[in-house]
Amino acid sequence: MAIEYRALAPEQWDHFFDRVERGFGGPADPRPHREQWHRVFEFGRTTTAWDGEELIGTAGAFTFRLTVPGGSAVGTAGVTMVTVQPTHRRRGVLTAMMRRQLDAFRERGEPVAVLTASEPAIYGRFGYGIGTRQLRASIDTSRVAFFAPEGADAVRMRLVDPAQARERCEEIYAELVPGRAGMLVRQPGWDTQALVPPSQPGSGPLLCVLAEQDGRVRGYARYSVTPSWSPAGADGTIHLRDIEALDPVVYAALWRYLAGIDLSTQISVHNRPIDDAVQHLVSDVRRCNLSFRDGLHVRLVDVGEALAARTYTVPVEVVFDVEDPFCPWNSGRWKLVGDAKGASCERSTEPADLALDVRELGAAYLGGLSLRAMGAAGLVRELREGALAAASAAFLTDPAPWLPHGF
Structure with a gap:
């Protein structure tokens, strides 16, 4: 039977939460914890996967505003309660839910998506990079x-x-x-x-x-x-x-x-x-x-809008060649011009200075992870001499970025 994906109805909350708890493999949350999650839950932003009458996959999202370097608050989707039941692993359920989520975030005009990961290795293939540490x-x-x-x-x-x-x-x-x-x-x-x-x-x-x-x-x-x-x-x-x-x-x-x-x-x-x-x-x-340990995992849904929303520690002018196979609308060259007062980021036909995956761009976005360090690991390629050091210095921020609570 084909897997069906649909939104969650409010009357299905307890069944949904039971499956989330089972997906994470832990004991049931105390009743006050469950009630708090129900209080903030956004049913219209939830994707569920069903095999007939069996709920086998869950993925929710919260509507957030995230502080970025410079102090602005950017519209952000907070991905939450992502599970696939052990009977339905390796059948593309997670990929399908991630696909639906990111398409929806783009339609809503949210340039950034974030999550906290139970297992950090899972979300890199969907373009999420570790952006903060705790x-x-x-x-x-x-x-x-x-x-x-x-x-x-x-x-x-x-x-x-x-x-x-x-x-x-x-x-x-x-x-x-x-x-x-x-x-x-x-x-x-x-x-x-x-x-x-x-x-x-x-x-x-x-x-x-x-x-x-x-x-x-x-x-x-x-x-x-x-x-x-x-x-x-x-x-x-x-x-x-x-x-x-x-x-x-x-x-x-x-x-x-x-x-x-x-x-x-x-x-x-x-x-x-x-x-x-x-x-x-x-x-x-x-x-x-x-x-x-890792804290917030960051995904740029709209590279141009996200990079233009923050400021930069020192003046920067750099052309990125971005690879984003999961969200191809981000792939290609982007020219970033910015300083401590503001920035612009537009499509460009100029030669690229740096080449990287959108995952690494997300990791550097909040200014806590160094582009230079990622370059030393072979994850960012310098195409113009000096571009990596200059961009890395511009992206880094003080104080270090930090997510104060989970979701």
Whole structure:
């Protein structure tokens, strides 16, 4: 029987979500998690694959606005909940869903698509490149001290109900969004995503601490505590969900607060920017057990519009010869002219300076991955001497791009 592809009806939500959970092979999400996903889900942007009456493939998309270098927010499709049941692998189901999605994104005028990958090797063949990385840490607070800059002692910490503090936390988050590429402008319903109960076994409730400076809330941290005891005494873990601040002093004070929580000896955090300041606040970086992994995977749906939407660190004029077999409308030569004020990117008949796949262009798009490094790996070919170094310098951004939460 042929596979049929169609949109998801609202009454099919629970069946759909059951299949998503089975596709990822994990335990069922707690009810509050499922309810939150239902709250933000966009049924009209979902593709499902059916073999008769059996749901065998899922792929959704969210409507986002993504910060790009320069601070603009670009219309972006956030690909989510992509699964194929194990009985229907290697039958072209994933390829067919990706085809339908990218065609739809183009029709909607979304120049960029993004996703977070359960397996990074899957999406490169569809033109997605790893565009951001995330820092992970497990900090031994029994052995690591946190530096306190001048003024940190004057920052007041106040524990509050996370739901009651939601609005102020969102205001702080919104103020930070334009300053770092990769961050998502919060859409309706997403403000409660950070409030779902902790999922760590044995963890206590979600807590929120507000950091106040001169009577104004200037930062926050949301976390939970998993108590533990060893023969030597208390050995609890602070699971840090998110931490943000509008001032370096407040940021340092929040970390010092977390490190000083009684009955704990570890702070565990799974997603901070790769250039996070916490690396410079600790006395012993080795005992922080730092690591990184891929974050946001980026796909340019419209090369010209996407490249013109961001700014560039130094002036750049370069002609790219782009290869994009999955979205052939992007293939060919594009001339990019840009600087810190703006850019244009148009079709060109001029000789190409650099040749690359759209995957590598997506990886470099947010300014965190180096075109020069990809060139050293043989993924970007320099056709005009000096073009690679110049383009690489123009694309890189500071601070490093970062996706603060999954979807």
